[in-house]
Amino acid sequence: MNRQVPTLEDVAREAGVSRATVSRVINGIRNVDPHIQDSVRRAVERTGYAPNRAARSLVTRRAETIALIVSGAGDASEEEQDAFAARVFADPFFGRVVSGVVGFLRGRSMHPVLMFAETEAARDQVLAYLRQGSADGALVVSTHADDPLPGMLAAARLPAVLFARPAHPVPLSYVDLAHRDGARLAADHLLDRGCRRVGTVCGPQDVPAGRERLAGFRDALARRGHPHVPVAEGGFTLASGAAAMIRLLDEHPGVDGVFAANDLMAQGVCQVLGERGLRVPEDVAVVGFDDSSAATACRPPLTTVRQPVERMASAMAELLDEHIRGVRTEPTSLVFDPELVVRASA
Amino acid sequence: MNRQVPTLEDVAREAGVSRATVSRVINGIRNVDPHIQDSVRRAVERTGYAPNRAARSLVTRRAETIALIVSGAGDASEEEQDAFAARVFADPFFGRVVSGVVGFLRGRSMHPVLMFAETEAARDQVLAYLRQGSADGALVVSTHADDPLPGMLAAARLPAVLFARPAHPVPLSYVDLAHRDGARLAADHLLDRGCRRVGTVCGPQDVPAGRERLAGFRDALARRGHPHVPVAEGGFTLASGAAAMIRLLDEHPGVDGVFAANDLMAQGVCQVLGERGLRVPEDVAVVGFDDSSAATACRPPLTTVRQPVERMASAMAELLDEHIRGVRTEPTSLVFDPELVVRASA
DNA sequence: ATGAAAGCGCTAACAG
DNA sequence: CTGTTAGCGCTTTCAT
Numbered sequence: 001m002n003r004q005v006p007t008l009e010d011v012a013r014e015a016g017v018s019r020a021t022v023s024r025v026i027n028g029i030r031n032v033d034p035h036i037q038d039s040v041r042r043a044v045e046r047t048g049y050a051p052n053r054a055a056r057s058l059v060t061r062r063a064e065t066i067a068l069i070v071s072g073a074g075d076a077s078e079e080e081q082d083a084f085a086a087r088v089f090a091d092p093f094f095g096r097v098v099s100g101v102v103g104f105l106r107g108r109s110m111h112p113v114l115m116f117a118e119t120e121a122a123r124d125q126v127l128a129y130l131r132q133g134s135a136d137g138a139l140v141v142s143t144h145a146d147d148p149l150p151g152m153l154a155a156a157r158l159p160a161v162l163f164a165r166p167a168h169p170v171p172l173s174y175v176d177l178a179h180r181d182g183a184r185l186a187a188d189h190l191l192d193r194g195c196r197r198v199g200t201v202c203g204p205q206d207v208p209a210g211r212e213r214l215a216g217f218r219d220a221l222a223r224r225g226h227p228h229v230p231v232a233e234g235g236f237t238l239a240s241g242a243a244a245m246i247r248l249l250d251e252h253p254g255v256d257g258v259f260a261a262n263d264l265m266a267q268g269v270c271q272v273l274g275e276r277g278l279r280v281p282e283d284v285a286v287v288g289f290d291d292s293s294a295a296t297a298c299r300p301p302l303t304t305v306r307q308p309v310e311r312m313a314s315a316m317a318e319l320l321d322e323h324i325r326g327v328r329t330e331p332t333s334l335v336f337d338p339e340l341v342v343r344a345s346a
Numbered sequence: 347m348n349r350q351v352p353t354l355e356d357v358a359r360e361a362g363v364s365r366a367t368v369s370r371v372i373n374g375i376r377n378v379d380p381h382i383q384d385s386v387r388r389a390v391e392r393t394g395y396a397p398n399r400a401a402r403s404l405v406t407r408r409a410e411t412i413a414l415i416v417s418g419a420g421d422a423s424e425e426e427q428d429a430f431a432a433r434v435f436a437d438p439f440f441g442r443v444v445s446g447v448v449g450f451l452r453g454r455s456m457h458p459v460l461m462f463a464e465t466e467a468a469r470d471q472v473l474a475y476l477r478q479g480s481a482d483g484a485l486v487v488s489t490h491a492d493d494p495l496p497g498m499l500a501a502a503r504l505p506a507v508l509f510a511r512p513a514h515p516v517p518l519s520y521v522d523l524a525h526r527d528g529a530r531l532a533a534d535h536l537l538d539r540g541c542r543r544v545g546t547v548c549g550p551q552d553v554p555a556g557r558e559r560l561a562g563f564r565d566a567l568a569r570r571g572h573p574h575v576p577v578a579e580g581g582f583t584l585a586s587g588a589a590a591m592i593r594l595l596d597e598h599p600g601v602d603g604v605f606a607a608n609d610l611m612a613q614g615v616c617q618v619l620g621e622r623g624l625r626v627p628e629d630v631a632v633v634g635f636d637d638s639s640a641a642t643a644c645r646p647p648l649t650t651v652r653q654p655v656e657r658m659a660s661a662m663a664e665l666l667d668e669h670i671r672g673v674r675t676e677p678t679s680l681v682f683d684p685e686l687v688v689r690a691s692a
Numbered sequence: 693a694t695g696a697a698a699g700c701g702c703t704a705a706c707a708g
Numbered sequence: 709c710t711g712t713t714a715g716c717g718c719t720t721t722c723a724t
Contacts, residue, residue, distance in 0.1 A: 005477060007701055018711045023703060031709055050478040054403035055701035058716045063400070065459070082449045086656065089441020090639040099431040102462060106427065111459045111475075113411070116448060129457075131351060132396040238643055271645050293436040297584055297643070299617050310432065353717055364695045369719060377693060401717030404700045 006047040015043035026051060057133070064110050066320060067135040068101060069126060070094065071117035073144035081118045088116075088143065091236075091264065092292040093309065097141060097163060100313025110321070112139075117149050130158045136324045139316055142166065145206040159323040161316045165208050165333065173323065175316045175334045179209055182305040182338030183216030186259045186287040189303065189340055191224055195257030195285055199230030201244040201269055203261035210236075213261045213289065230255060234265045238294075241265025245272040257285045257346070263294040266302050270345065274299075285346035300344035312336050352393040361389035372397060403479065410456050412666060413481040414447060415472060416440065417463035419490035427464045434462075434489065437582075437610065438638040439655065443487060443509060446659025456667070458485075463495050476504045482670045485662055488512065491552040505669040507662045511554050511679065519669065521662045521680045525555055528651040528684030529562030532605045532633040535649065535686055537570055541603030541631055545576030547590040547615055549607035556582075559607045559635060576601060580611045584640075587611025591618040603631045603692070609640040612648050616691065620645075631692035646690035658682050 008019045008026075015022065017036060024032050025040040032040075043049075057063050070088050074080070088094055101112055113135055117123045126149065129135060137159030140149060145167035153160040154170050162174035190198045200217050203210030218229050230252040232244035241260055245268060248255065260266035266288030270280050278284050280300055288295055288304035295302040315334050322328035354372075358365045363382060370378050371386040389395075403409050416434050420426070434440055447458055459481055463469045472495065475481060483505030486495060491513035499506040500516050508520035536544045546563050549556030564575050576598040578590035587606055591614060594601065606612035612634030616626050624630050626646055634641055637652035661680050668674035 005479070008703095009701080019702080020704085020712080021710060024710090027703085033709065036710085050474045052404070052478050052701050053480045054400045054409070055716090056703075057400035058398070058404055058701080058718090059703045061716080068460070078452075081452065082445060082656070085445040085448050086442060089444055090438050092436050095435025095441070096432060098435055098460065099428060102431050102460065103428045106424075106462075106468075109471075111461065111480075113457045113459050114414070114444065114448065115457065116452075122452075128396045132398050133351070134399045134457075267643065274645065294643075297613065297640075299620065299645075310428070354719095355717080365718080366695060366697095366720080367693090370694090373719080379693065382694085398717050401700090402719075404702085404717080405719045407700080 005052070006049045007052070008049075011040065011043045011047050011049045014047055015040045061133060062324075063134055063136050065113055065135045066105075066110060066317070066324075067115050067126065067130060067138040068098070068112040069115045069117055069138055069140045069149070071123070071126075071140055071142050071144075071147050071149040073142075073147045074118060075120055076118045081116065081122070084118050085116050092294055093290065094141065096292065096309035097313040100310035101139060101317045103310065104314040104317035104321075108321070123149055123152060127152060127156060127158075131156065137161075137320045139163070139320055145204075145208075159320060161320040161323065163313065163316055167206065167208055171331050173319045173328075173332045173334075175312045175319065175336065177209075177307050177312065177336050177338055179212035179338075180216030180219065182289060182307070183213045183259070184220040185305050185338060185340040186289070187217050187220035187224075189342070190257040190259065190285055190287060190346060191221070191226075193257075193281075193285060193346060197230075197252070197255050198226070198257035198259065199232070199248050199252055199255045200259040201232050201234050201241055201248060201261065201265050203234065203236050203265075205233060210261060217259055234261070234268075236262050236264060238264045238268040241268030242272050243268075245269040249276065255284060257287075259287045259289075261289050263288040263290045263292045263298070263302055263304055266304065266345070267294050267298045270298055270300070270302075281344065281346045287346045291341050295341070295343070298345070303343045303346040304341050306339045306341045308336055308339075351398070352395045353398070354395075357386065357389045357393050357395045360393055361386045407479060408670075409480055409482050411481045412451075412456060412458055412663070412670075413461050413472065413476060413484040414444070414458040415461045415463055415484050415486045415495070417469070417472075417486055417488050417490075417493050417495045419488075419493045420464060421466055422464045427462065427468070430464045431462050438640060439636065440487065442638065442655035443659040446656035447485060447663045449656065450660040450663035450667075454667070469495055469498060473498060473502060473504075477502065483507075483666045485509070485659075485666055491550075491554075505666060507666040507669065509659065509662055513552065513554055517677050519665045519674075519678045519680075521658045521665065521682065523555075523653050523658065523682050523684055525558035525684075526562030526565065528635060528653070529559045529605070530566040531651050531684060531686040532635070533563050533566035533570075535688070535692060536603040536605060536631055536633060537567070537572075539603075539627075539631060539692060543576075543598070543601050544572070544603035544605065545578070545594050545598055545601045546605040547578050547580050547587050547594060547607065547611050549580065549582050549611075551579060556607060563605055580607070580614075582608050582610060584610045584614040587614030588618050589614075591615040595622065601630060603633075605633045605635075607635050609634040609636045609638045609644070609648055609650055612650065612691070613640050613644045616644055616646070616648075627690065627692050633692045637687050641687070641689070644691070649689045649692040650687050652685040652687045654682055654685075
């Protein structure tokens with residue numbers, strides 16, 4: 001059997017024209033006789049031709065591929081890297097990012113290559129991958145404040161767009177959410193429903209999202225006469241949220257409203273409350289953040305601040321596409337608005 | 347500034363040898379004077395050379411890339427495709443697959459391209475992608491019984507390995523779990539802890555995993571004197587598990603043990619039980635399946651049948667690698683053993 | 693052991 | 709509007 005894939009040459013012969021003409025038709029370049037276009041298309045059909053991407057890349061210098069990178073900061077061992085990957089994907093957040101990116105790429109004949117950059121070596125690999133043209137650009141989701149990758153990408157002048165503003169300024173485009181506004185939405189909702197002593201299980205304070213959500217929450221409360229806010233810090237995971245809630249409750253037994261900086265932690269908060277015999281929302285109202293799948297999986301379903309992750313990820317991919325095509329050259333930031341989703345928890 | 351990436355030519359000039367020699371050194375081919383090897387390596391260092399993957403692919407006919415495909419069966423609209431992607435990634439299961447695959451690929455200079463194949467067009471794209479050599483093979487996770495992709499892959503004689511045995515026989519390698527054994531583990535545990543009236547929220551009966559888990563559960567119970575098993579079918583999602591549990595409870599109010607065919611459904615089962623005022627495990631014991639993140643997120647934490655997804659995914663990648671390299675030619679199946687993980691729910 | 697040379701399949705000037 | 713031609717950067721015989 002003939003595993004030989006047909007080439008341009010074959011199609012050209014079949015259609016009785018030159019390679020160049022076939023190439024023009026394939027790439028949709030005008031200035032080709034409609035008649036010939038037709039016969040070429042038929043020849044393509046007959047031969048089952050599909051352009052060889054490597055050959056095309058070699059001359060166009062485009063890989064039609066982008067790297068979707070989840071990067072950390074550490075220098076992890078093999079096992080830690082596996083654990084990192086596992087943890088990352090256990091968080092429903094990343095699935096939404098992937099989904100948004102794929103949504104944009106679909107039909108654009110661009111494909112995402114998944115990469116993890118948790119170690120020095122992995123970061124170098126990512127750089128090499130991009131520099132050798134295996135991918136045209138990078139979409140990066142950092143999980144740590146001191147992730148060196150964005151800086152490396154910028155220094156190498158490689159097209160890259162970040163999800164969320166980096167902790168340290170870097171001349172790269174990014175998409176982000178108006179975290180402060182989101183936190184304010186949560187604060188106002190808690191106050192409006194009558195909570196008098198509200199606290200928060202905030203996120204890690206070394207990442208902007210964690211900081212901003214806390215700052216926004218405090219601001220909003222201060223503006224409405226609550227200068228002091230009980231706070232316990234978590235790490236954006238369910239377990240850390242539960243642990244933080246235990247501390248919060250121990251120090252401030254009277255809280256009647258809690259804002260958790262993401263849904264996973266809010267779920268942990270609800271579990272702790274349940275174990276303490278406190279009802280949600282009757283005894284303590286809980287507001288989450290993200291509107292991830294954890295929000296609906298939680299009992300009771302979470303009132304939460306929706307972050308349009310899919311749209312943000314899609315916009316991120318679009319920004320990158322523009323940078324790659326060269327239609328956008330300056331670093332740009334796109335900040336999305338959050339939205340309150342009211343369910344049963346508050 | 348010089349964005350021009352150095353080529354083999356540059357390195358050769360720098361080292362004072364021919365391109366061929368540099369190529370040999372880079373690709374670790376013996377028969378090169380150790381002395382020259384050294385000077386070449388230094389030249390590579392100095393120039394910061396990284397081989398151009400497209401050029402290499404063009405001649406080796408290897409992309410060093412594999413497609414990681416999540417495929418369905420339908421012919422969905424754009425929005426449905428987005429929803430599909432979102433749903434797929436909301437399931438912690440896929441994250442574990444990705445994690446296992448990445449774990450195997452790491453350090454092997456192979457990279458996974460993420461693809462979704464929910465529509466006719468998407469499937470054709472996948473085929474074209476592989477046939478034009480953009481990827482050397484495919485890892486496919488089907489979500490539906492009548493997914494045509496495996497058959498297409500086999501017919502095109504493209505290297506491919508499946509996660510889970512396909513519903514309809516296809517001459518492709520796959521990795522799978524001994525589902526029946528897993529279900530038996532669950533049944534025995536429930537019986538051993540004293541449950542007398544056990545039922546099950548089973549998975550979709552058109553996919554082998556759903557069927558096998560139910561069959562195994564029934565067999566085990568029958569063998570221990572329980573010929574009749576209350577059953578309600580779910581769709582492997584939390585909501586469907588909850589709905590199934592409601593039906594099960596309505597028809598068989600006396601159940602004191604439930605086996606849910608995956609953790610997500612088990613979580614739904616626990617929620618329903620909680621809402622009915624039934625305690626887990628005191629009134630009704632619950633056993634899940636998978637040992638996914640849902641198992642620990644659940645209250646109480648789930649006793650469950652562990653499926654070593656990461657190891658399975660890693661093995662799947664290894665099988666594919668062997669098929670690609672040609673060291674394995676016959677379709678092969680690798681079946682892993684499940685393991686009972688006892689937590690609080692049963 | 694090393695180099696010269698011939699492509700891999702495609703696009704993009706450049707002619708015509 | 710179409711064909712000819714010259715590479716893209718690399719690997720791989722084939723000589724030497």
